[in-house]
Amino acid sequence: MTAPGRHFLQIPGPTNVPDRVLRAMDMPTIDHRGPAFADVGKRALDGMRSIFKTDGAVVIYPGSGTGAWEAALVNTLSPGDLVLMYETGHFASLWKKMADRLGLRSEFLAGDWRSGVDTDVIEERLRSDKNHEIKAICVVHNETSTGCVSAIADVRKTLDTTGHPALLMVDTISSLASIDYRHDEWGVDVTISGSQKGLMLPPGLSFNAISEKALAASKTSGMQKSYWAWDEMAGPNAAGYFPYTPATNMLYGLVEAIAMLHDEGLDNVFARHARHGEAARKAVAAWGLETVCSKPSDYSGSLTAVFVPEGHSADGFRKTTLDAFNMSLGNGLSKLADRVFRIGHLGDFNDLMLMGTLSGVEMGLELSGIPYRRGGAQAALDSLAGCQQARSGEAAA
Numbered sequence: 439m440t441a442p443g444r445h446f447l448q449i450p451g452p453t454n455v456p457d458r459v460l461r462a463m464d465m466p467t468i469d470h471r472g473p474a475f476a477d478v479g480k481r482a483l484d485g486m487r488s489i490f491k492t493d494g495a496v497v498i499y500p501g502s503g504t505g506a507w508e509a510a511l512v513n514t515l516s517p518g519d520l521v522l523m524y525e526t527g528h529f530a531s532l533w534k535k536m537a538d539r540l541g542l543r544s545e546f547l548a549g550d551w552r553s554g555v556d557t558d559v560i561e562e563r564l565r566s567d568k569n570h571e572i573k574a575i576c577v578v579h580n581e582t583s584t585g586c587v588s589a590i591a592d593v594r595k596t597l598d599t600t601g602h603p604a605l606l607m608v609d610t611i612s613s614l615a616s617i618d619y620r621h622d623e624w625g626v627d628v629t630i631s632g633s634q635k636g637l638m639l640p641p642g643l644s645f646n647a648i649s650e651k652a653l654a655a656s657k658t659s660g661m662q663k664s665y666w667a668w669d670e671m672a673g674p675n676a677a678g679y680f681p682y683t684p685a686t687n688m689l690y691g692l693v694e695a696i697a698m699l700h701d702e703g704l705d706n707v708f709a710r711h712a713r714h715g716e717a718a719r720k721a722v723a724a725w726g727l728e729t730v731c732s733k734p735s736d737y738s739g740s741l742t743a744v745f746v747p748e749g750h751s752a753d754g755f756r757k758t759t760l761d762a763f764n765m766s767l768g769n770g771l772s773k774l775a776d777r778v779f780r781i782g783h784l785g786d787f788n789d790l791m792l793m794g795t796l797s798g799v800e801m802g803l804e805l806s807g808i809p810y811r812r813g814g815a816q817a818a819l820d821s822l823a824g825c826q827q828a829r830s831g832e833a834a835a
């Protein structure tokens with residue numbers, strides 16, 4: 439059945455692709471080894487440096503975020519190396535499983551899936567690692583299954599204060615270009631990201647940002663790699679080219695998306711997402727429901743994950759919002775399956791789109807017979823209106 443109007447794609451990735459990006463991609467595919475390509479290639483690579491906030495190397499793969507996870511591990515480590523990972527939720531668990539499949543030894547610091555990392559726990563483990571067996575620590579910046587953010591700068595501090603030489607690897611697939619992130623300043627060795635979330639593109643590109651230390655580690659890494667090998671990229675990239683066929687039209691879109699982010703200003707982008715996260719949480723509280731993230735310092739600007747009351751089906755509720763309002767909400771993942779729905783508010787998104795989304799959630803709660811209190815949408819509206827008033831006050835002052 440054809441549904442009139444725009445579909446509300448409110449899953450936490452893939453996100454809504456702005457028309458400006460779609461139009462930029464609507465181009466003839468050109469010769470990726472011809473002279474016209476180099477400009478696109480260089481602008482995409484330079485542009486991504488500005489988004490990661492790094493002066494170092496950036497690699498762009500035609501691939502999903504999962505590929506960039508693999509690239510980070512196989513380029514820097516050797517079989518049997520110990521990697522320390524932190525169980526923030528579903529995505530951290532998948533990354534750990536990947537490390538095991540690749541022949542690394544992984545160790546999981548247990549988490550409750552309701553908060554970001556606890557740096558005290560990391561510090562204790564690093565201090566006990568007297569022989570520096572741990573070669574890398576891997577953290578998911580924004581855990582998309584829970585809506586909890588981890589303080590990456592604090593993880594860096596923990597590595598520094600303990601004098602531990604492990605590489606720091608960070609998954610920013612659902613945080614980059616939505617939540618403040620600083621590859622160089624925070625001393626991250628490999629940052630992983632993907633195109634289809636904060637970067638407002640369709641799925642299909644993924645990224646590594648690479649520190650000097652990680653590049654040095656790649657010279658002695660003993661893992662097998664070919665497609666993901668960084669060393670094949672550097673030469674062609676310097677001239678704006680790629681060793682194999684890049685996703686040319688995605689790169690047109692990427693250059694446009696980066697221009698849009700800088701037009702708005704990254705800090706304004708982050709503030710917008712924080713404001714939408716805050717308004718969404720106000721709605722959840724007013725409905726009398728509970729967010730998965732239980733630690734206010736770790737609340738996410740990208741998404742809000744919400745528990746449905748015991749005895750009710752989150753997937754049934756999501757089916758109702760899809761059928762009745764043409765809106766897709768994110769599902770609960772692995773151990774949160776059917777207990778949680780996730781409201782994505784990342785990427786190309788504004789106040790009225792958030793209000794449409796929250797109105798759909800509130801009507802869906804009513805239709806599904808889930809016990810809730812009315813007034814969530816109103817609470818979000820008040821929150822957003824308050825922010826707008828504060829901003830116009832600032833502008834007038």
Ligand SMILES: *Cc1c(COP(=O)(O)O)cnc(C)c1O
Nearest residue numbers: 502503504529580582611612632
């Ligand atoms: C979406 C996501 C992934 C997986 O990315 P794919 O592009 O689906 O491979 C990994 N980590 C996080 C935090 C994500 O949000």
